[in-house]
Amino acid sequence: MPITFDHLYDYAELTSALRELAALRPDLCSIESIGRSHEGRDIWLATVTNTATGPHDHKPAIWVGANIHSVEHTGALAALHLVHRLVTGHGTNPTVSHALDTRTFYVVPRINPDGAELALANPPTYLRSSTRRWPRTDDAPGLVEGDVDGDGRILSMRIEDSNGPWVTSDRDRRLLVARAPDDFGGGPYYRLLIEGEIREYDELTIPIAPERRSLDLNRQFPAQWRVHGEQVGAGPAPLSEPETRSVADAVIARPNICLYYCHHTFSAAILRPFDDRPDDEMPTVDLKRFNILGAKGTELTGYRHVSVFHDFRYDPKDVITGGEDTWAYDHLGVYAWTTEFWSPLPKAGITDFHFINWFGEHPVDDDLALLRFSDDQLGGAGFVDWYPFDHPQLGPVEIGGWNWFRFWTNPPDELLEAEIAPHSEWEIFGALSSPRLVVREARVESLGEQTWRVRVAVENDGWLPTNVTQRANDRKIVGPILAEISLGVSAQLAHGSSLIELGQLAGRSRATTMVDDFGSATDGTPDRAIAEWFVECDDGVELDVEFRHQRAGVVRTTVQLRR
Ligand SMILES: [Zn+2]
Numbered sequence: 001m002p003i004t005f006d007h008l009y010d011y012a013e014l015t016s017a018l019r020e021l022a023a024l025r026p027d028l029c030s031i032e033s034i035g036r037s038h039e040g041r042d043i044w045l046a047t048v049t050n051t052a053t054g055p056h057d058h059k060p061a062i063w064v065g066a067n068i069h070s071v072e073h074t075g076a077l078a079a080l081h082l083v084h085r086l087v088t089g090h091g092t093n094p095t096v097s098h099a100l101d102t103r104t105f106y107v108v109p110r111i112n113p114d115g116a117e118l119a120l121a122n123p124p125t126y127l128r129s130s131t132r133r134w135p136r137t138d139d140a141p142g143l144v145e146g147d148v149d150g151d152g153r154i155l156s157m158r159i160e161d162s163n164g165p166w167v168t169s170d171r172d173r174r175l176l177v178a179r180a181p182d183d184f185g186g187g188p189y190y191r192l193l194i195e196g197e198i199r200e201y202d203e204l205t206i207p208i209a210p211e212r213r214s215l216d217l218n219r220q221f222p223a224q225w226r227v228h229g230e231q232v233g234a235g236p237a238p239l240s241e242p243e244t245r246s247v248a249d250a251v252i253a254r255p256n257i258c259l260y261y262c263h264h265t266f267s268a269a270i271l272r273p274f275d276d277r278p279d280d281e282m283p284t285v286d287l288k289r290f291n292i293l294g295a296k297g298t299e300l301t302g303y304r305h306v307s308v309f310h311d312f313r314y315d316p317k318d319v320i321t322g323g324e325d326t327w328a329y330d331h332l333g334v335y336a337w338t339t340e341f342w343s344p345l346p347k348a349g350i351t352d353f354h355f356i357n358w359f360g361e362h363p364v365d366d367d368l369a370l371l372r373f374s375d376d377q378l379g380g381a382g383f384v385d386w387y388p389f390d391h392p393q394l395g396p397v398e399i400g401g402w403n404w405f406r407f408w409t410n411p412p413d414e415l416l417e418a419e420i421a422p423h424s425e426w427e428i429f430g431a432l433s434s435p436r437l438v439v440r441e442a443r444v445e446s447l448g449e450q451t452w453r454v455r456v457a458v459e460n461d462g463w464l465p466t467n468v469t470q471r472a473n474d475r476k477i478v479g480p481i482l483a484e485i486s487l488g489v490s491a492q493l494a495h496g497s498s499l500i501e502l503g504q505l506a507g508r509s510r511a512t513t514m515v516d517d518f519g520s521a522t523d524g525t526p527d528r529a530i531a532e533w534f535v536e537c538d539d540g541v542e543l544d545v546e547f548r549h550q551r552a553g554v555v556r557t558t559v560q561l562r563r
Contacts, residue, residue, distance in 0.1 A: 005081055005417035008073040008410065010120045011041060011113050017080060018044055018109070021087045027051050028100060029087050034108065035246025038132045041113040043246050048086045049104040050097075058554035060434035060462065061104035061256045063334075064427060065247060066263035068217045068324065070115025070127045074341045074410045075263025078420035079109035085424040095428060103431040106254060112217055112243050119405065123147035124154060126405060128233060129217040130241055135228060141200035142209030148195050149389050149399055156401035157193045158386060159394060164189035174385050174400070175367055192401075201393045218262075219320070220244040221327035224276055234322050247324075251332070255550040258434040258468045259293075260328040260336035261427055265409050267312070267340035267355045268304075270297045273329040275308040276319040283470035286335075289509055293335060296429055301422040302346070303339070312355055333472025335430070335464075342411045342419050344382065348373035374407065378414075382407035435462035435507050435552040437481065440528060442545070442559045451494055452535045452561045454485065458547045459528040460505035466552040467504045479550055480504065483531030486544040491537035491561075502529040505552070539563055 003017045022029045028050055033042035049056045064082060066075035086105060089096030099105075110116055118125040124147060147154050158166070158176065166176040167189055179189060199209055216233020225231070225238045239245045251257060272290050279287055294305030306312060308326075309319060328336035345353045348369040353362070374382030386400035406412055411419050440457040447453055458481065460466055467478045481502040487493065506526035535543065541561045548554040 003080070003084055005077060005420065007413050007416070008120060009077060009080065011110070011117050014076065014080065014110060015042075015044065018046055018083070021046070021083055025087045025090070028090055029083065034250040035242055037112065037114045037243055038130055038241065039114040041117075043108060043111060043113065043243065045250060046083045046107045046109070047104065048083055048100065048107065050090065050100040053101045054554070056104040056106075057254065057256055059102060059104045059256065060258050060431075060436050060551055060553050061106055061254060062259045062261065062427060062431045062434070063106045063251060063254070063257045063328075064261045064263065065108045065111050065324070067109065067113075067116050068111040068243070068262070069129055069264060070112060071119045071405055071409050072263070072265040072341075073116060073119065074265045074416065074420065075339070076109045076116065077416060078263050078339075078341060078423050079107050081417075081420050082424040082427055083107050083109070085421075085428075095432070099428050099431050102436055103434060104256065105427075105431060106250075106257065108247065108250075111247055122152050123150065124152065124405070126154065127211065127213050128215070130215040130243060131213055132215060132241065133212040134215050134235060136212055139199060139212070140209045141198075142207035143193060143196050143198050144209050145194045145196040145211075148197055148391065153384070153403060154195045154405070155384055155399050155403060157195050157389075157391070157394070157397045157399055158190040158401070159193065159397050160188045161191045162187070162189060164191040166190040166192050169364060169367075171364065172368055172371055174383065175364070175371065176401075177364060177367075195399060198393050215241060217241055217244050218264075218324055219322040221248070221322050221324050223323065223327035223330050224321035226321050231321055238322070251328075256553065257332070258334055258464065258551050259430045260325070260332070260334050261430070262324050262336070262338040264338055264340050266342045268302070268343035268346055269312065269340045269355055270294055270301070270303045270305045271308045271312050271325065271338040271340060272305065273308065273326045273336060275323045275326045276321050278309055279307055283474065286469045286471055289464070289469075290335060292509070293430060293433060294337070297337075297339075297423075297426045300426045300429070306355075308338070314356055329469070329471060331475075333467070333469045333475060333477040335469065339423060341423070344370060344373060344407055344411075347377075347415075378407075378412050381412055433463040433509075435460045435464050435466040435468065435505070435549075437466075437505075437547050437549055437552045437555045439545075439547065439555050439557040442557055444559055444561055446563045447534070450536050450538065452537065454533045454535055454543070454545075454559055454561070455530050456483070456545050456547075456557060456559065457528055457530050458483065458502070458505075458555070459525075460507050460552060461527075462507045462552065463509045464507045465504055465509065466507075466549050468551055473504070478504070481529065481547055481549045481552070484546050484548075485531075485533050485535070486546070487535070488543070490541050491535050491543060494534035494536050496533065498533070500531045500533075502531060502547075505529060535561065537561060
């Protein structure tokens with residue numbers, strides 16, 4: 001089966017696409033399970049690197065995880081696109097080749113396979129995250145979202161009601177607008193309900209049944225975690241669910257991760273930490289580098305790069321905690337982002353929207369522009385005109401309105417590939433910014449009959465420093481570069497230790513946009529360090545030297561002790 005990016009993938013198709021890519025280039029790509037979901041599905045991890053130039057864990061890496069939220073399928077497809085881009089681009093595209101020769105990509109396209117599968121089922125069910133019922137397991141009475149007319153979609157139901165809060169717009173009779181305080185005696189007025197059936201209907205009231213599968217796996221991470229009562233979806237404890245636990249264990253087992261990407265939908269935004277604190281609390285150098293790396297994302301994708309705290313709050317007086325990106329930055333000390341793929345707003349010509357705040361307040365002109373976009377470019381697939389339906393409990397209703405899953409949450413099929421492709425390039429760019437150790441030069445000097453001074457210079461040829469963030473330094477997360485000489489049986493040290501600590505090395509990110517007089521006029525060599533040993537052995541002996549760093553990789557060289 002050809003792997004194409006013109007539709008959303010269910011679990012079986014995603015699994016076979018990943019296996020196909022691994023089979024195509026086993027030297028570049030391998031697939032493993034990092035754990036099992038609540039319902040027992042394997043959570044796949046693709047490891048992509050050129051194994052001919054070294055194993056995955058000897059190279060700096062990026063982590064990409066997607067589809068932790070059930071309906072956000074575009075993120076999974078984008079993750080698969082990255083794997084496909086890497087596997088098929090190696091050997092033909094110089095950037096991809098260099099990236100795979102020198103870096104590793106860890107990609108989990110679907111963290112939450114159970115919830116994602118329900119979104120593509122027929123009939124579909126749209127959950128926030130996991131399918132596990134928590135904290136309660138009983139069924140509550142009230143309206144339960146579902147595909148009541150069996151057409152494979154969940155739309156809205158409108159019911160004419162003299163006390164309804166909605167009225168049709170006189171600019172487009174399909175559109176419902178809020179009824180004004182002084183609007184009486186006219187109409188028709190409507191109540192608006194999500195498509196579904198009512199559990200234990202009393203024939204008078206329609207409460208909304210709370211969804212018992214209310215876990216939100218992106219509120220589960222141990223970063224300022226709060227209880228469910230304060231942070232909805234948080235679960236009984238941090239990482240209590242198999243999906244989040246599997247991700248955290250896999251990430252912690254890969255200390256070479258330097259940058260971290262979480263794929264979500266929607267808003268056409270690249271979000272960065274903090275979720276819960278202002279930028280003033282972030283080290284200046286980290287903020288600056290976040291913005292440089294993020295600006296490249298904006299350049300490539302058109303998505304604005306913003307802080308969650310400052311620009312992406314559901315409630316201006318509350319913050320979200322327990323999110324994966326803040327955990328990655330705050331506790332692992334790596335650069336981390338949440339990409340919110342897609343928004344129909346810019347496609348409809350609405351460019352100055354303020355992300356989720358738009359939903360709370362916007363002019364009717366925007367709704368009309370969106371309707372035009374749906375009508376003219378999507379054949380009406382975004383907004384379904386109201387059609388009559390005989391509801392089993394409510395009697396005659398009309399079904400229609402916005403197609404949330406295929407217009408707001410995910411792009412229509414024909415727009416998928418163009419939306420996701422630039423993000424693969426941005427993530428490859430991120431991988432190439434990671435620190436990487438290379439051996440610069442080895443010098444051997446004879447100090448007499450059998451004594452040698454061995455000096456080997458190592459440098460960081462990456463853009464970021466070996467510690468990656470200042471946050472990692474401050475929290476003492478990253479160990480030093482270790483240099484080790486293997487003496488074998490034919491050599492011994494005159495003094496000192498075969499293992500030397502060399503600290504951290506700067507990267508090229510210290511350069512700014514111009515040479516100034518405040519420090520950058522004198523570069524020096526903070527990206528380079530020397531390991532020195534005094535060795536006793538015969539003339540002609542060869543010794544191996546290894547430099548290793550948890551993030552910047554492992555490099556080796558051989559020095560020959562010869563006069
Ligand atoms: Zn999400």
